[in-house]
Amino acid sequence: MTMAYNLCSSPSSPCPDHHFLFCNTLSAPRPLNLTPYHPLPKPKKPISISPHSKPSLQITHVSTQNPPSAQTPSPNQNPDHKTGFSSKTHIWVNPKNPRASQLRHKSQNSRYDSLVKVAGLLNSCNALEKDVYSILGELGYKIVEQDAVIVLNNMSNPNTAPIVLKYFQERIKLNKEGILYNVTLKVFRKCKALDRAEKLFDEMLERGIRPDNVTFSTIISCARLCSLPKKAVEWFEKMPSFGCEPDGVSFAVMIDAYGRAGNVEMALSLYDRARTENWRIDAVTFSTVIRIYGTSGNFDGCLNVYEEMKALGVKPNLVLYNTLLDAMGRAKRPWQVKTIYKEMLNNGFTPGWATYAALLRAYGKARYGEDAISVYREMKEKGLELNVVLYNTLLAMCADVGFTDEAIDIFEDMKSSENCKPDSWTFSSLVTVYSCCGKVSEAEDKLNEMLDAGFEPDIYVLTSLIQCYGKANRTDDVVRTFNRILELGITPDERSCCCLLNVMTQTPREELVKLTGCIEKANPKLGAVVKLLVEETNIEGDIFKSEAGELLDSIGADVRKAYCNCLIDLCINLNLLERACELLDLGLTLEIYTDIQSKSPIQWSLHLKSLSLGAALTALHIWTNDLSKVLEDGEELPSLLGINTGHGKHKYSDKGLAGVFESHLKELNAPFHEAPDKVGWFFTTKVAAKSWLESRRSHEVVAA
DNA sequence: ATAGGGTTAG
Numbered sequence: 001m002t003m004a005y006n007l008c009s010s011p012s013s014p015c016p017d018h019h020f021l022f023c024n025t026l027s028a029p030r031p032l033n034l035t036p037y038h039p040l041p042k043p044k045k046p047i048s049i050s051p052h053s054k055p056s057l058q059i060t061h062v063s064t065q066n067p068p069s070a071q072t073p074s075p076n077q078n079p080d081h082k083t084g085f086s087s088k089t090h091i092w093v094n095p096k097n098p099r100a101s102q103l104r105h106k107s108q109n110s111r112y113d114s115l116v117k118v119a120g121l122l123n124s125c126n127a128l129e130k131d132v133y134s135i136l137g138e139l140g141y142k143i144v145e146q147d148a149v150i151v152l153n154n155m156s157n158p159n160t161a162p163i164v165l166k167y168f169q170e171r172i173k174l175n176k177e178g179i180l181y182n183v184t185l186k187v188f189r190k191c192k193a194l195d196r197a198e199k200l201f202d203e204m205l206e207r208g209i210r211p212d213n214v215t216f217s218t219i220i221s222c223a224r225l226c227s228l229p230k231k232a233v234e235w236f237e238k239m240p241s242f243g244c245e246p247d248g249v250s251f252a253v254m255i256d257a258y259g260r261a262g263n264v265e266m267a268l269s270l271y272d273r274a275r276t277e278n279w280r281i282d283a284v285t286f287s288t289v290i291r292i293y294g295t296s297g298n299f300d301g302c303l304n305v306y307e308e309m310k311a312l313g314v315k316p317n318l319v320l321y322n323t324l325l326d327a328m329g330r331a332k333r334p335w336q337v338k339t340i341y342k343e344m345l346n347n348g349f350t351p352g353w354a355t356y357a358a359l360l361r362a363y364g365k366a367r368y369g370e371d372a373i374s375v376y377r378e379m380k381e382k383g384l385e386l387n388v389v390l391y392n393t394l395l396a397m398c399a400d401v402g403f404t405d406e407a408i409d410i411f412e413d414m415k416s417s418e419n420c421k422p423d424s425w426t427f428s429s430l431v432t433v434y435s436c437c438g439k440v441s442e443a444e445d446k447l448n449e450m451l452d453a454g455f456e457p458d459i460y461v462l463t464s465l466i467q468c469y470g471k472a473n474r475t476d477d478v479v480r481t482f483n484r485i486l487e488l489g490i491t492p493d494e495r496s497c498c499c500l501l502n503v504m505t506q507t508p509r510e511e512l513v514k515l516t517g518c519i520e521k522a523n524p525k526l527g528a529v530v531k532l533l534v535e536e537t538n539i540e541g542d543i544f545k546s547e548a549g550e551l552l553d554s555i556g557a558d559v560r561k562a563y564c565n566c567l568i569d570l571c572i573n574l575n576l577l578e579r580a581c582e583l584l585d586l587g588l589t590l591e592i593y594t595d596i597q598s599k600s601p602i603q604w605s606l607h608l609k610s611l612s613l614g615a616a617l618t619a620l621h622i623w624t625n626d627l628s629k630v631l632e633d634g635e636e637l638p639s640l641l642g643i644n645t646g647h648g649k650h651k652y653s654d655k656g657l658a659g660v661f662e663s664h665l666k667e668l669n670a671p672f673h674e675a676p677d678k679v680g681w682f683f684t685t686k687v688a689a690k691s692w693l694e695s696r697r698s699h700e701v702v703a704a
Numbered sequence: 705a706t707a708g709g710g711t712t713a714g
Contacts, residue, residue, distance in 0.1 A: 112705060150706055182707045217708040224709095252709045284710045291710075322711045330713090354711045361713060389713055396714075425714070 115147055119154035127159035129166075136167050145172055145179075152183040158196055161187040177207070182214045189222035194231060197222050213244050217253045224253065229261030248274070252285040259292035267292050281312070287320040294327030302327040303336075316347070322354040329362025334371070337362040353384055360390055364397035372397050373406055385419060392425045399432035407433040424450060428460035435468030443468040459485060463496040470503030475511045478503055482518045492522035494559045498566065504530070505569040505614070525551045526563075533570055533579060545582050552590055560592045561610065569614030580618040587615075597623060604638050609646030609680075613660055616645070624670075628693050641689050643672055643682040669695075 118135060125131045139147065148168040155161050165184045174180065181204045188197040197219050204211060216239050223232035236254050239246055246254075251274045258267035271289050274281055286309045293301035306324055309316065316324075321344040328336040341359065344351070351359075356379050363372035376394055379386060386394075391414045398407035411430060414422055427450035434443035447461055462485050469477040482500065485492060492500075500522060504515050512534050520527030529551050531537070532544055548567065552560055564587045571580035587593040596619050598605045606623045608616040620643070630637060643665075645658040658680050665672050665682065671692050672682035684692075 116705080146706065153706070176707085179707045186707075212708090214708040221709065247708095249709050254709095256709065282709090287710050317710090319711050326711070326713080352711090357712070364714095387712080392714065 112150060115150040116154045119151045122151070122160050122164055123155055123157040125160060127157070127163065129163055132160050132163040133167055136164065141171075143168075143172060145174055145176065148172060148180055149183055152180065152187065155187045156190050158188055158191045158193045162200070178204070178209050178212060178215065181209060182212075182218060185215065185218040185222070189218055189225060192222070192226050194219075194222050194226045194228060211242050211244070213239075213247055213250055216242075216244055216246075217249050220250070220257060221253045224257035224260055227261070229257050229263060232257035232261075248279050248281065248285065251279060252282075252288060255285065255292070256288045259288065259295075264292055264296045281309075281314065283309070283314055283317045283320045286314065287317075287323040290320065290327060291323050294323070294330055297330075299327060299331035299333070302331075316344075318344075318349050318352060318355070321349060322352070322358055325355065325358035325362065329358055329365060332366050334362050334366035334368050338371075356384060357390060360393055364393040367397060367401050369397060369401040369403055369406075373403070376410070380413075385417065386414075388420045388423055388426070391420065392423070392429060395426060395429035395433070399429045399436060402433075402436050404433055404437050422450075422453065424455045424458050424461055427453075427455065428458075428464045431461055431464035431468060435464055435471060438468075438471055440468055440472050440474070457484070457488065459490050459493060459496055462490075463499045466496070466499050466503060470499075470506055473507065475503075475507055475514050479514050479518060482522075486521065494555050497523045497526055498559050498562050501526070501530070501563065501566040501570070505566055505573060505612075509574070525554060529567065530570070533567070533574060533576060536574065536576070544579065545586055548583060549586055549590070552586065552592065560590070561587075564592050565612035565615050568618055569612050572614035572617060577618070577621065580614065581622060584615060584618045584622065593619075597626070599638070602638050603640040603642055605642040605644060607644050608657060608661070609644060611657070613657060613664075616657060616661060617664060620664075620668075624693065624696070627689065628697060631690065631693055637686045637689060639686050641672075641684050641686070645680045645682070647680045 118139065121135045122132060125135060136151075145168075152161065152164060152168075155164065161184050165180060168174070168180060169177070181200065185197050185200060188194070188200065201211065201215070201219065204215070216235055220232045220235045223229070223235060232254065236246065236250065236257075239250065251270055255267045255270050255274075258264070258270065268289070271281075271285075274285070286305060289305050290302045293299070293305060302324060306316075306320075309320075321340065324340055325337055325344075328334075328340060337359065341351075341355075344355075356375055359375045360372055360379075362368075363375060372394060376386070391410065394410055395407055398404070398410065407430065411422070411426070414420065414426065427446055430446045431443045434440075434446065443465060447457065447465060450461060451457065462481055466478050466481050469475075469481060478500075482492075485496065497519065500515060500519050504512060504519075507515060516527065516530050516534055519530050525547075529544075529548050532539065532547065552563060555563060564583060568580045568583045568587075571577070571583065584593070588596070593611070593615075596607055596611075598607065604627075606619060608619060611619060627637065627641075643661075645656075645661050647656065647658070658674075662674060662682070669692065671684045671688035673684065675681040675683055
């Protein structure tokens with residue numbers, strides 16, 4: 001017998017234009033070069049790897065020389081051959097046709113699937129030689145090394161895996177025993193069992209099997225997964241003594257190990273070494289390095305690595321794009337996220353779940369409400385499920401930008417989804433949603449819904465509710481809710497104190513005393529500072545400033561600006577402009593506020609983005625004083641003066657700073673006018689500013 | 705899928 005497939009390439013052939021692969025639906029003869037492995041000597045009978053399947057359906061008739069059934073005619077004998085028609089039992093497939101490879105895959109799949117099934121049985125059986133061997137016995141005698149690799153590679157039970165290894169060692173003539181050890185190491189890695197991996201390594205040496213780079217990278221990544229970076233280093237350093245030169249993958253694993261351990265410096269120095277030693281660094285390694293830069297907050301580092309990669313001619317892959325998108329999201333650079341995402345689509349990549357998750361996180365964090373919602377819709381259209389974290393990210397964004405209706409829809413969708421349930425984060429975002437639009441009873445309903453769902457009230461949801469009552473000027477309910485926090489044994493945190501402080505900025509003067517009591521209980525230091533303001537205590541020199549400075553030093557960097565903004569707002573409400581200036585000055589000294597004023601030869605600017613209204617007015621007051629001083633000193637103003645209020649996506653504010661600020665500028669008769677083409681900018685000319693500042697000064701003189 | 709590295713967060 002010659003070939004079981006027929007190449008009809010001769011001009012006289014009935015099918016001159018095509019090469020046909022002769023396929024039989026019962027037996028699947030196939031070209032030799034496609035045979036995945038070569039069991040030698042060739043079995044006379046098909047190897048039964050799947051005990052339950054009929055011989056005729058087995059995939060082991062891969063040997064083209066050995067059709068499994070004598071009844072199967074060879075193509076040359078096939079009476080239908082010349083006509084090109086298939087008989088009932090045969091189909092003709094062009095080998096260049098995708099169908100041919102589909103059929104090949106199908107036949108391989110059943111073998112692979114059977115071996116995977118066996119691996120599944122071994123994962124859940126007792127770790128007894130008797131039980132393990134009995135399952136493996138089903139494979140029959142004619143198992144080959146590759147079968148053993150597939151079985152072990154699909155295992156996850158660290159107790160049965162060594163017995164399986166032993167079985168194969170006994171039954172198969174192994175040419176590459178090291179491979180079997182390496183896949184068994186992978187099982188231990190899956191279970192984060194470094195001690196077992198190390199034991200197996202010793203056993204390997206005892207049997208005289210030489211470890212290779214695969215062995216080491218598997219053990220190193222196991223140590224990484226176990227969060228044992230020192231062990232990872234130890235194994236990495238062992239490599240040369242076993243004659244193993246670390247290669248690209250070894251470096252990649254070590255870079256990741258250092259990165260996960262928080263040792264950014266070592267990770268990056270290895271990356272440097274890999275570069276200077278001219279290792280071919282691939283996209284996987286680059287994405288690891290980008291992730292390390294991203295999690296350590298060096299976002300420009302991410303982009304530099306990305307540029308380096310492109311310069312080296314390495315093509316980005318989907319994971320790399322996902323990592324980069326995630327990093328730019330953390331960096332709060334949604335515009336960069338958009339650019340990179342566009343590039344990714346242009347390069348033909350299809351976004352996956354991780355891509356959408358990165359986009360949602362980026363847009364949510366940056367309060368790009370419309371963009372976040374459209375990502376959400378796209379995910380729903382594609383049938384991609386969101387998890388709790390993603391839903392909560394969306395809902396938090398809705399609360400931030402005031403998307404009430406969207407939040408309600410998303411919450412309904414979340415409740416109807418199978419795999420995820422609202423948690424206390426969800427409810428607290430919803431309470432915030434209602435609190436922002438002043439719907440007190442709806443906010444209370446959400447708290448009750450949360451309790452009905454079996455959650456304990458927590459600091460987050462109660463803080464959101466305090467915010468809600470505060471906005472509605474229900475001071476007694478604020479106090480009641482705050483006391484509830486204390487009664488539950490919860491210690492108020494920085495955010496809840498900040499919330500109380502924010503409520504104070506919206507509360508009439510006569511009710512403030514009720515809230516100072518709460519704040520004193522929550523944070524005595526803050527209580528003392530607030531009391532100095534509310535009681536309008538006259539104190540000497542810099543005592544207030546030093547008290548406030550001590551307070552701001554004692555709290556986390558993430559809430560410092562919020563505290564400072566609230567305290568200044570409180571001052572403005574209480575007509576304590578001097579105190580407000582002291583606080584703003586303190587904020588500048590402590591670098592809570594930076595770059596409020598800037599100067600270029602043609603334009604001086606006041607940047608009020610991220611300042612509260614009170615802080616913005618205080619900054620304006622100081623700026624105008626500074627400008628007056630310039631005139632007094634006989635110096636020149638630039639031709640243009642600008643105030644930037646930002647685009648106004650502020651939490652808990654309907655219009656944003658820009659809207660409110662405009663009316664204040666009018667009140668002050670300040671000649672600034674909103675720029676039609678630059679959102680959030682107010683401009684005036686040197687001439688107008690000069691006359692305004694001079695008239696202001698003469699008023700002051702009159703007042704004095 | 706068929707011996708080694710990467711994307712899941714608030």
